[in-house]
Amino acid sequence: MTETARANLENLYRIFTVPEAPDSTLGAIDQAITKNVADFLQKHVVALERSLDDIEKDFSTSHIPDEPTFVSDYTQFVKEKLVAQSVHTAAPGFIGHMTSALPYFMLPLSRIMTALNQNLVKVETSKAFTPLERQVLAMLHRLIYAQADSFYQQWIHDSRHALGAFCSGGTIANITALWAARNHLCSAQGDFQGLAVEGMHRTLEYLDCEGLAILVSRRGHYSLGKAADLLGIGRKYLIHVDTDVNNRIDMQCLRDEYNKLKQQNIRVLALVGIAGTTETGHVDPLEAMADFTAEIGCHFHIDAAWGGPTLFSDTHRHLVKGIERADSVTIDAHKQLYVPMGAGMVLFKDPHTLTAIEHHANYILREGSKDLGSHTLEGSRPGKAMLVHAGLSIIGRRGYELLIDQGIDKARRFAEMIVQHPNFELITAPELNILTYRYHPEWLQQQMTSLDSHRRQLVNQLLDQLTREIQKRQREAGKTFVSRTRLRSVVYGTEQITVFRVVLANPLATEAILDAVLEEQQEIVSAADLQTILSSVAEICQSAVQNG
């Protein structure tokens, strides 16, 4: 080996070695980063104003550098080009999406998780993390299903069964639930080896039906469309049922859709209830849905990715009543359990259901082993369950209850603020802690009701444009952030309108900040080009008066 080669190799070994002293170069960088991160987190700014096109220039080469870079130089790059240009999802003014602040203790604990680099697919690379993950699944199972102690004693560490599966997020959780439901419905019998082995085509021939269907309300999360596609069911067999005035599935429409499917010889695989729709935070009539699934005999899945932790609240638990009757429930820990990104779960009422997707291999997941990987969609997975365990332990039930309660209270107060404000219109009132609204000036509100439907539609289109512009400019200004979506409002019939969407999960979001959000939106509207939009609206109203 040459001198250079030896030197290179030694350098290489060094980066894999833990710095022994905190005053080593790496140790110092490490401490500087900790401080830098703390500084960043203390800033109450959502994002710096710089366009994506411009940011892309810093990430435009496709060449992997030949030679190594010093960690210190790279850290500098990260600080200037990445951290500074990130979205401050933890800022109290960032109330537009479901990602919010993290409890600070999550940071040092995440470091432990990363450093241990356990792989939860098998005991041989996780050991204590395997029982820990099973415990977390049991805790969440109990939160939902409240079975007896003896039930959990029997199943918590039973290697052949699973109370649920840990996933990278709610999408994988929903897919896992529907995968298990599909395979369970179409399991082996006689000569038929089951859908898992024989595939969809033969299964439908065997069942002598034209298709399998999944029913969900119009507010169903887009991951269900992916699931229908992925599972070979087909997106057109994901039936979006109409909703009532409160964005909840309409039970009569559900029954009608079911009857239509029956006439077409299409079998219902699953009904999906939503406990906290992504866009409006509403909860489906879970009890009625449970009755209906019992009647027609299909899997009942509840997507409680957002609303699941409402179960912690003595005051608001009733809102998700019926969740305990679901066959499976999705909960995202990176949402209202305040765990860093990448932690979802699906819980199954019956510990046998997941055997429908069980799989084995020769080098791991051997039959009878305690390897978690035999019941998960994913393979290698990090030990994120540890952070859920930490949240449940450190915050506790009472802590989560407080978080849920204050979020719902704050959403209600914000709704009142919007209702009382002359220039805003509340579109969907909060049932949990999500609401939608739009800018709608007082003078227009007075005239809107008397407009004919054609003019009303034109006005709404202009308001949509206004809402879109306000949302974009507010985001770009970077002080506060709300998101936007399009939905049907009861007031405007089947017409879809564009609205601001607000999610109130960050405990540090104060009423003063909510006030500032509305204030800033009003200010944005005063821009000349947006005033032009409003002039067009005024002209339409004017023409109505003249014609009237």
Added chain:
Amino acid sequence: MTETARANLENLYRIFTVPEAPDSTLGAIDQAITKNVADFLQKHVVALERSLDDIEKDFSTSHIPDEPTFVSDYTQFVKEKLVAQSVHTAAPGFIGHMTSALPYFMLPLSRIMTALNQNLVKVETSKAFTPLERQVLAMLHRLIYAQADSFYQQWIHDSRHALGAFCSGGTIANITALWAARNHLCSAQGDFQGLAVEGMHRTLEYLDCEGLAILVSRRGHYSLGKAADLLGIGRKYLIHVDTDVNNRIDMQCLRDEYNKLKQQNIRVLALVGIAGTTETGHVDPLEAMADFTAEIGCHFHIDAAWGGPTLFSDTHRHLVKGIERADSVTIDAHKQLYVPMGAGMVLFKDPHTLTAIEHHANYILREGSKDLGSHTLEGSRPGKAMLVHAGLSIIGRRGYELLIDQGIDKARRFAEMIVQHPNFELITAPELNILTYRYHPEWLQQQMTSLDSHRRQLVNQLLDQLTREIQKRQREAGKTFVSRTRLRSVVYGTEQITVFRVVLANPLATEAILDAVLEEQQEIVSAADLQTILSSVAEICQSAVQNG
């Protein structure tokens, strides 16, 4: 609000607030954890000896605690019950699985990633992380496909197309590849709306065929079975083709299987090549497979989750020649890119392929947006791409080349050590950095060849038992660790035998450690009960001599 309620709320706010001074309680705990992690990482022990049953007792309650716990108490619990009982995957003696040491700089950088808590599903919650992830995908794409600068300039940040998808791991990467391939093959045409919309059943009716099939060698990763199940194809249509003496797909058998499928009117959806099989590290004849897929017209996917980074090595790149002809390639960053657990990627030669799985929603992933989530199986995802970016930048091509080269060299030296050792038998020689072997004492090796097939089978069963016991005891002793699997060896025909499996990716695993692994295995065999197994073997040999 009562006094207690107010106090509770204040406590709650505090945990979401960043400690300003390093000498605050949380700051101190944070520093202590950093030190504790460093201490743990410096220990060269694989795991402490404590049975899983015993460890489970620490994780046996299914009750979520009502009241909060102090962070300091919880940290103590983590140190004693979790960290101490984890598997030290970074220990140089842990050479049994694909998880090994991390470069130390990954820890502070992971902290940044966690603290920023970006959600890569959409620009609104990631900003600079979105172009960064697209850059990383372009870099890996270039490593594999080496297209011209103009190609990358055109596609790197093109919102309607994707050079690949970032995933939580290789399983999701493989599923994504086959999902895209399936939908691409069965895309909309005339009245037919495509498989994504119409489902498998109608698609096969439309295509007028009996099934879709995926072909892979017997060494294919178990995630492909999950994919066949999940995608509605059926596990029996995942055809496991026989391998040659080097665990590579046998091209004649492949052709035979293809012809059989054709006769049954089953269409081949994809051929999967393996660049580094999980169990033996062998690489399929990729060039010949590429020719074959061109001939029959199907998607060519390569599972290079393990072997992809071999492309960094000028010396060994030829081993994966042909990879550039694949339609899609899986690479796991948490394997040979030395990134913490939970980072996989799938790259597509043609930037249009992923449009086959494109999806949209109203509140994000709007048509034309730069949101990454419109082309991924997962929804919300953390910014793991940053850590790949860090590895590629800090280690560089030359650094990764060194890592690859030293791994392969070391595997070859270990293979020589085994061959030269009287009491061990090399089962599969390393092509990359993975090998398998077993304990097989000299006196038995001499007699084995002359045994009749029945006796040889009996002896192999006893040796299997011995291998299993040695592996278990070595793991439990916790000084060093190899894994085990079952596979066919050329020497013993179609019989499956149990073997030790060694993966040499940790740059700190020295030859002295490899020596110690063999030494320890010999020591374990000296236990009385294992000697009894060997006595039974001796009796069988004896009976053969007497009968012969």
